[in-house]
Amino acid sequence: MSKELSYLEAIREALAEEMRRDPKVFVLGEDVGPYGGAFGATQGLHEEFGDMRVLDTPISESAIVGISIGAALRGYRPVAEMQFADFISCGFDQIVNQAATLRYRYGGRASVPIVVRAPSGGNVGGGLYHSQNPEAWFIHRPGLKVVAPSTAYDAKGLLKAAIRDDNPVVYFEHKYLYRRAKGPVPAGDEVVPLGVAATRREGDDVTLVTYGAMVTPSLEAADRLSKEGVEVEVIDLRTLLPFDKEAIFRSLEKTSRVLIVHEDVKTLGIGAELSAVIMEERFDRLDAPVMRVTSPDTHPPFSHVLEAFNLPNTDKITDALRRLAAY
Amino acid sequence: MPPIKRTKFKLSPEQLLEMFYWLKLIRAFDERLSVLVKQGRVRSGVYTGVGQEAIIVGTCFGLRKEDYICPLHRDLGSFLMKGVEARVMMAQMFAKRTGLSKGRDSALHSGVSELGIFGNTSMLGANLPVAAGLALTFKMEKADHVVIAYFGEGASNTGDFHEALNFAGVQQLPVIFICENNQYAYSVPIEKSMAIDDVADRARGYGFDGVAINGNDVLAVYQATLGALKRARGGDGPTLIECKTYRWHGHSEHDKAFYRTDEELAMWKSRDPIPTFTTYLRARHVLDDKTLNDTESRVAATIDDAVEFAINSADPSPQDAISDLYA
Incomplete structure (x- = not known):
């Protein structure tokens, strides 16, 4: 843990490292491709991994999550980006009814290893639909895991742990911290375990x-x-x-x-x-x-x-x- | 993209008799379930597809093990054709521990990944984005497998339908969308929920072809599916096949279906897919009295065994209510 990264760079590094480590990891969402994401979280990934692993999607949040679930059922580990956490309401049903319940209703014979990244939080002048903190909606749903890092170190380590976790994880990354939080990040294969304060x-x-x-x-x-x-x-x-x-x-x-x-x-x-x-x-x-x-x-x-x-x-x-x- | 053409096919007498067996088995399974609900042995969650069997048989008959299906709530027969034992499906309907979901949910809310069966939620149309995700993985792997996704004409009005078909069209995914247009979304007739006559027309809006066919003619369904399978396996993308049909029972077994006339029901019963196919088989000397009796005995034995297995199976243990939430 020598170098220092911003919270946003830490997220990008976690994505890139996990995609290099495991060919089953891919990212999808609106503007995540050559543009690199509305906040730049996926910058450079399209160049390195190509169209099929850094997948630009239509404005279809429900489909973005549903597609992720389908891919996860075939052994992939999709990381879906909601452009803003506020928009996650459009993908709500697929998260809370499809992904969260699947293992339970399949009798424990399958799991849904997806990560839904959701840039959340205010203090950025975003107004009603670019500032929300919808984490409690998902804490109320058994079958999900919900993560909210506060440092660059955790942003990277928790995202890596979320990608490797076999359950659906909603990962709330705080927009105010993207460029303001800076610090060392985990190196190599180190992750920050889920569920530990x-x-x-x-x-x-x-x-x-x-x-x-x-x-x-x-x-x-x-x-x-x-x-x-x-x-x-x-x-x-x-x-x-x-x-x-x-x-x-x-x-x-x-x-x-x-x-x-x-x-x-x-x-x-x-x-x-x-x-x-x-x-x-x-x-x-x-x-x-x-x-x-x-x-x-x-x-x-x-x-x-x-x-x-x-x-x-x-x-x-x-x-x-x-x-x-x-x- | 090549237009949909009539695909030539040849089925052996054995294959035709196998189709006949499936039609009879699926009909008998649903009709037995209907009786079991009236007897109070099955609590609820029974949405039969009586009258619609030709769609399942015609679409599933040409599938490979690796192909995936995403059934809707009336498609119990597709689970059987894809390899789930009748006794397991019956136990699922009885909410027994030996069912697919260990008693956690009824009907078709469970799946079997190894057999290529996805189990949807009660949110109709929510299986379609998942189907697109499954098909996306086939495209990523350059595999020539196909996903068949079923939905009703009612579900074609959901956002998930449009998001999924749009994405499938953009990505040219190997997915076949099968519309079971049975004229009613619960009680609402098609003219009150759509301003067009054919769901098939919606495909054009997403850049691929749709075709409306007689869903009560098992060979017509098989033929249309073969053509769509060929396109999908060859990388020519999705197809929508709208199968016009009718459900004989109410939406669920508790629905008296007072919203439709006796005359309408009688008219559709005169188009029963099973006698139609029986006449065809007899005219070609594929089916005689002995084969018919043998088939019916085999069907009755399978259903009786399934019911006996379900009745004799243990209930779930109370603790199953809170397990299998996380991997």
């Missing part, structure tokens, strides 16, 4: 659980609290389904307090589930109610003023941490 900062007073683009403001808020004598442990979930319950519980043993931070809206976001699980299984370890900092229950607006109002940030997280520490 990372502790980004250790602390004994409050546990903060988050993922994706919310990790950085969470760490900034934790640094502020540290100056006030409160040590916050920051857990980056990395995989949202299945989420690493034990990592949260281990931290809770020390802290007795949990704050959940996500960019997705509050009602039935993953914070609701995490909070319920903590309450059900570790009620006696809590010294305070589980709290959440999330976007309000509204849509991601276009105006900078409106979007800033919605998005969690370092100040909002700091305030919540102070309230939780003082509870």
Whole structure:
């Protein structure tokens, strides 16, 4: 892990390496071919791997996923790109009804090793249909795995693990991080295992659980609290389904307090589930109610003023941490 | 692209009698299921194809083991012709552990990859993008295998239909789209769901040929399929074959089908594919009384054995409700 890459370059490198390693891996989606993808994630791949392994498709999200499922049933490992995570609703049925249920209704005799890459998240001025965080829709569907990296290292390592996984994986890559997150990446055959959280900062007073683009403001808020004598442990979930319950519980043993931070809206976001699980299984370890900092229950607006109002940030997280520490 | 031509074919007496056997077996299987529903032995999920058997027999008869089928909910017979034992299909309908899905879902929501059978969801038309994905892999491998994808005229109004046919046309995939036009989408007659007379016309919009044929004539279906198979295997891309037919029963066994007249049903029953084919075979001295009796005894023995096997099979274990979700 010598060289440093951006989050976006890390995704590209994961795709290229997996395609070189396994001839059954191919990518498909809108503009992924010679153009290299709307964000450039597949740049250079068409040149190296050709038309049939870097497949430009019509604007047909449902077919993109359905085609991936068909190919997966014949032993391929397709990586489908949704141009924006917002558009995944057009492929929803194929993901939640076709892919997620297939192994179950086949009596365990088949699996669907597809990855659906979905550029998600706001703070990029994208407005209602270029900023969404639809991860909770998929966390609600048994049979899927859901991934959301926060660093270049994980962007590469988790994508490689997702491609090698035998189950359908929805991989949410945060657009805000594409060029802002930079760092070392795994080398060679190393992957970041699915289902394992990372502790980004250790602390004994409050546990903060988050993922994706919310990790950085969470760490900034934790640094502020540290100056006030409160040590916050920051857990980056990395995989949202299945989420690493034990990592949260281990931290809770020390802290007795949990704050959940996500960019997705509050009602039935993953914070609701995490909070319920903590309450059900570790009620006696809590010294305070589980709290959440999330976007309000509204849509991601276009105006900078409106979007800033919605998005969690370092100040909002700091305030919540102070309230939780003082509870 | 060469236009669809009448393909010459020659079937031996043995082959013709095999076709006859399949027609009789598929009819008998569905009719027994219908009785089993009325007896309360099969709970639900029975969507018979009584009256439509010629389509399955005519399309499956010329297939190879490597070819793939993507049946719709009335195509139980295609599972049998592609190699699933009658007793396994019956156990599937009885929701027994010995069925394809271990009791997790009824009807045709399960598949068998080794036999080239895809099992669709209840979302009609959702099998078509998957069919395109399967066919894409045949193209990638430069293999001369073919995918046969079935759908009703009702499903030709879904987005998945148009996305799949468009992609198949663009990529010139080895896939044959078989429309079972049985005049009703549940209760809605074709004139209330389409502004054109023939589903076959829709193929032209995607750059390949469509043909409308008599779906109750097993040899006409076989002949059209042979032509389409030749095109697909030779790299000349997809074909749409619209088979005009009629379902004798309601949409499901619980549907009384009051939306159609007795006269209409009687008219279509006069076009029953089985007596038509019987007359043909007798006129050519392929079928005599003894062969007919032998065939009927063989069919009855197969169905009786299947029902006995299903009844004697164990229910799933309760824990099967939560297993086989992930590979």
